Amino acid sequence: MRLQSIRSLLPLVLASIATACAKHATPDAAAPGDEAGAPPPTPPRTDVTPRPPGAEDARADVRAPSVPADLDVILLSIDCLRADMPWSGYPRPIAPRLTALEAKSIDYTTAYAMSSYTSMSLGGLLGGKLPGEMRRDGYFFGYYGKENVLFPELLHASRVRTLAAHAHGYFSSAGFEQGFDRWEIVPDLKWNNTTDENITSPRLEALAEKLLSDPALVSTRFFAWFHFLDPHDRYMPHPGIGPYGTTGRDLYDAEVTFTDGYVGKLLDFIASQPWGARTALIVTGDHGEAFGEHGQYVHGFELWENLVRVPLFVYLPGATPRHVDHPTSAIDLAPTILDLFGVAKDAWPDGIDGGGPPGFEGQSLVPEMLGAAPAPRDVVIDLPATSDSDRRRALVHGAMKLIAFGQDSFFQVFDLAQDPGELHPITKGDAFAAMVERYRAFEETVHDIPPTKCTEGCLNRAYLKKKDGG
Numbered sequence: 001m002r003l004q005s006i007r008s009l010l011p012l013v014l015a016s017i018a019t020a021c022a023k024h025a026t027p028d029a030a031a032p033g034d035e036a037g038a039p040p041p042t043p044p045r046t047d048v049t050p051r052p053p054g055a056e057d058a059r060a061d062v063r064a065p066s067v068p069a070d071l072d073v074i075l076l077s078i079d080c081l082r083a084d085m086p087w088s089g090y091p092r093p094i095a096p097r098l099t100a101l102e103a104k105s106i107d108y109t110t111a112y113a114m115s116s117y118t119s120m121s122l123g124g125l126l127g128g129k130l131p132g133e134m135r136r137d138g139y140f141f142g143y144y145g146k147e148n149v150l151f152p153e154l155l156h157a158s159r160v161r162t163l164a165a166h167a168h169g170y171f172s173s174a175g176f177e178q179g180f181d182r183w184e185i186v187p188d189l190k191w192n193n194t195t196d197e198n199i200t201s202p203r204l205e206a207l208a209e210k211l212l213s214d215p216a217l218v219s220t221r222f223f224a225w226f227h228f229l230d231p232h233d234r235y236m237p238h239p240g241i242g243p244y245g246t247t248g249r250d251l252y253d254a255e256v257t258f259t260d261g262y263v264g265k266l267l268d269f270i271a272s273q274p275w276g277a278r279t280a281l282i283v284t285g286d287h288g289e290a291f292g293e294h295g296q297y298v299h300g301f302e303l304w305e306n307l308v309r310v311p312l313f314v315y316l317p318g319a320t321p322r323h324v325d326h327p328t329s330a331i332d333l334a335p336t337i338l339d340l341f342g343v344a345k346d347a348w349p350d351g352i353d354g355g356g357p358p359g360f361e362g363q364s365l366v367p368e369m370l371g372a373a374p375a376p377r378d379v380v381i382d383l384p385a386t387s388d389s390d391r392r393r394a395l396v397h398g399a400m401k402l403i404a405f406g407q408d409s410f411f412q413v414f415d416l417a418q419d420p421g422e423l424h425p426i427t428k429g430d431a432f433a434a435m436v437e438r439y440r441a442f443e444e445t446v447h448d449i450p451p452t453k454c455t456e457g458c459l460n461r462a463y464l465k466k467k468d469g470g
């Protein structure tokens with residue numbers, strides 16, 4: 001059965017469209033110059049600051065998009081995919097298929113993952129909340145409790161078919177499978193707590209094709225999620241690709257090229273299917289990767305830009321490709337995907353206590369994707385304390401970013417326009433005070449939940465001291 005169509009959304013959306021900014025023509029709505037007039041000291045949770053009248057870019061065409069009424073949605077996430085990719089200016093052409101897809105897509109050029117490593121980032125993406133607001137055991141490879149409501153559960157309840165395939169053993173124990181009709185893991189993976197040597201894209205792509213070959217998908221709307229893992233360290237060589245060189249980044253780039261080839265193979269399969277032309281594709285990363293920035297390698301533990309900025313673009317059939325430059329968070333993906341299926345984001349199942357406030361905290365990107373003027377809002381990135389890491393939380397407001405260390409023990413503020421490498425922390429003065437005030441006001445709205453198993457005596461490596469008798 002086909003569900004409520006996106007057409008039912010269009011009158012609302014079209015009414016709100018001021019302009020459709022053509023790709024590359026979108027002014028950065030969150031330019032640093034906006035700071036002076038930046039209003040409220042107590043932002044609401046989603047902090048939508050509408051553009052003042054007259055601020056719209058009137059140069060672009062306004063065109064009613066012809067989006068299919070019976071969309072399917074496929075989310076393709078890629079582990080460790082940094083924001084600096086060929087479509088955003090990285091000089092080495094390491095991902096031709098993704099680059100071609102991005103050119104047809106609505107690209108969120110300043111997108112943030114929910115956190116800086118897989119467990120927290122994807123937990124937050126699925127739950128549409130900060131990971132610290134979700135029931136979780138507190139271990140680094142954390143388990144999310146069944147009390148959490150994940151957006152695929154709402155799709156499932158609305159009779160959208162839900163499919164997923166993954167390429168790391170963690171996906172069999174994370175609690176992420178809630179709401180999925182099919183949940184497959186590439187078999188025979190070697191588990192290693194500190195790295196990943198498996199090469200999985202060929203088998204993951206084959207598994208994705210198998211799931212997508214279900215004849216029922218021709219007549220049933222579906223959501224599918226496939227998470228590619230190969231860019232994760234250890235960076236494995238692949239015959240016929242590069243070598244680009246011998247640095248970590250060179251080796252990583254070859255992994256991205258390898259993954260891109262299998263993403264491309266999957267895109268070709270999707271295009272060949274009877275439902276291919278009505279399928280929206282969302283591409284993102286679960287976090288970035290470090291190559292020596294701030295003395296760090298791989299990912300996790302901190303919230304520096306290279307660890308949390310990721311690609312985020314959406315190929316929406318019938319929509320005009322564009323760039324949206326204001327900061328955007330993966331917290332918006334749950335409401336966006338629900339919106340694409342016409343499922344209300346507050347259609348919370350009866351009797352479910354997710355632990356925090358019901359509903360999903362982000363906002364649907366669908367209006368923007370259909371051409372509405374972007375609505376700048378603050379982005380929050382969250383790394384709750386785990387067995388192996390201390391707490392970090394960051395707030396991005398336009399070009400300003402505050403990082404809170406520990407239990408808000410101290411703050412650093414960065415002007416990302418002037419200091420994109422976050423090398424010169426601002427620790428006093430008006431700009432610092434304004435960001436701290438903004439952060440504290442935001443914190444008032446957060447429903448943090450302590451972890452259920454790894455608590456005091458365990459968090460932030462306390463379990464090691466205990467083990468040593470220290």
Ligand SMILES: [Zn+2]
Pocket residue numbers: 079080117118119286287
């Ligand atoms: Zn990851």
